[in-house]
Amino acid sequence: MLNALWQSVLGEIELSVSHGNFETWFKHTELLSYDDELVVIGVANIFAKRQFEVKFDKQIREILVRNGITTKRITYQVKTVKKRVISRETTSETDLTSARVDELMSTPTASQATKPSSSTLNPRYTFDSFIVGSSNDLAYTACQAAAVNPGTKYNPLFIYGGVGLGKTHLIQAVGNEIAKTHPKMKVMYLSSETFMKEFLEHIRFKKAGFSDKYRNVDVLIVDDMQFIAGKEKTQEEFFHTFNALHQANKQIIIGSDKPPRSIPTLTERLRSRLEWGMAIDIQMPDFETRCAIVKTKAAQSGVEISDETAEFLAQNIKTNVRELEGALNQLLAYAEMRGVTPDISIAEGLIGNIRHSRPQHVTPKQIIDKTARHFQIDSKEICGSKRDKHIVVPRQIAMYLLRSELHLSFPRIANELGRKDHTTAIHSVDKIEKSIKLDLLIREQVAEIREKLYA
Numbered sequence: 001m002l003n004a005l006w007q008s009v010l011g012e013i014e015l016s017v018s019h020g021n022f023e024t025w026f027k028h029t030e031l032l033s034y035d036d037e038l039v040v041i042g043v044a045n046i047f048a049k050r051q052f053e054v055k056f057d058k059q060i061r062e063i064l065v066r067n068g069i070t071t072k073r074i075t076y077q078v079k080t081v082k083k084r085v086i087s088r089e090t091t092s093e094t095d096l097t098s099a100r101v102d103e104l105m106s107t108p109t110a111s112q113a114t115k116p117s118s119s120t121l122n123p124r125y126t127f128d129s130f131i132v133g134s135s136n137d138l139a140y141t142a143c144q145a146a147a148v149n150p151g152t153k154y155n156p157l158f159i160y161g162g163v164g165l166g167k168t169h170l171i172q173a174v175g176n177e178i179a180k181t182h183p184k185m186k187v188m189y190l191s192s193e194t195f196m197k198e199f200l201e202h203i204r205f206k207k208a209g210f211s212d213k214y215r216n217v218d219v220l221i222v223d224d225m226q227f228i229a230g231k232e233k234t235q236e237e238f239f240h241t242f243n244a245l246h247q248a249n250k251q252i253i254i255g256s257d258k259p260p261r262s263i264p265t266l267t268e269r270l271r272s273r274l275e276w277g278m279a280i281d282i283q284m285p286d287f288e289t290r291c292a293i294v295k296t297k298a299a300q301s302g303v304e305i306s307d308e309t310a311e312f313l314a315q316n317i318k319t320n321v322r323e324l325e326g327a328l329n330q331l332l333a334y335a336e337m338r339g340v341t342p343d344i345s346i347a348e349g350l351i352g353n354i355r356h357s358r359p360q361h362v363t364p365k366q367i368i369d370k371t372a373r374h375f376q377i378d379s380k381e382i383c384g385s386k387r388d389k390h391i392v393v394p395r396q397i398a399m400y401l402l403r404s405e406l407h408l409s410f411p412r413i414a415n416e417l418g419r420k421d422h423t424t425a426i427h428s429v430d431k432i433e434k435s436i437k438l439d440l441l442i443r444e445q446v447a448e449i450r451e452k453l454y455a
């Protein structure tokens, strides 16, 4: 009954608003209840709620009257909707709050990226909301295994990778999952900086209970381990905490922007402890995964964006997922404020600004030069024909990066390296694609060059 009535209202609205507006704002609405005092209309998200209050209220009121409903007040209520998440065939609840809007309006900044995390788990960081691709599937699988059987396999589990690639998301997902499936277990999440601060207070003010606090948990998740570099006393304390937990078969999970061996001034014995279990890196997701992330995040905000727009963002933002998410949020907020559909033309305008503020268009020459410099050889050698191993691998990596970063055709890649035949380019790209999956060293080298390219 409610539904039939609302369909008839929608029919009229469809005639009076643009197609884009109808698709974006009205399609997912619902009449939840009505009487002569109050009509409640369910809308998809907080953006839609605002649109309705500001833009469409009068129109809806008139159409309702024509359909026999007169009421004093109309409210728009954000529905809690079930949505499919692309990464896995499960559903997750999404409820947009005004806090979320504030979050959407703000763009992540570098300072936020390195801000020490608080000691609470963010409920948004779940396995469900994490999109899996070849850049992060190993880390994802290991984290899931740790969540299913904490303290058995992969202990400690060490997840490392560049800024904004999802480390915090993943290691918190373990915590959230365990809290859900093993409610009796005590999960603790904190950054190594918090650990250090509390430790120093413990020493300075003789605060009691420090050791117990961390040694009585079932799962200890420590983020941003790189901060512990050079802090010898803190490392020592952490070493003892580590031993106590490990001996009791408690799960330890660590996030860091570098692998243990590359954290400077890590005491040898702590380093060896951290290397006991499993160390896995996360890389920047490939183009397809980036598209999926954009589409999923938009859908989670209750907005559908075209493939074209998602691809445009994925194509242009290759630094990290946090920036990709930031650009999407800017797009959604911008479109929302102006009451337009977030499409590719708006995205182009916004990305233009981003590009403007950080000029970093990568050229084929830069890829070749940076690769050469990374391996301490000459760019001419990469473009030359010598077949020594110390040149062949960098050459293959350069070809791979020309493909992955600039999406150049194989003949173009061959051309950039001064070759006529492009079969070598095909083989090289293929070889590095495979090696990246199997060979940690190659993976890291590619990641490091990529980082330098966009630094």
Ligand code: ADP
Pocket (backbone or CB within 6 Å): 129, 130, 131, 132, 136, 161, 162, 163, 164, 165, 166, 167, 168, 169, 170, 293, 321, 322, 325
């Ligand atoms: P890091 O700790 O590596 O710096 P974060 O875990 O804070 O990065 O991730 C930055 C943002 O990107 C977060 O909002 C996170 O949800 C998002 N993110 C990163 N990777 C993914 C992914 N694979 N799927 C979905 N969201 C992701």
Ligand code: MG
Pocket (backbone or CB within 6 Å): 167, 168, 169, 223, 224, 255
């Ligand atoms: Mg982090």
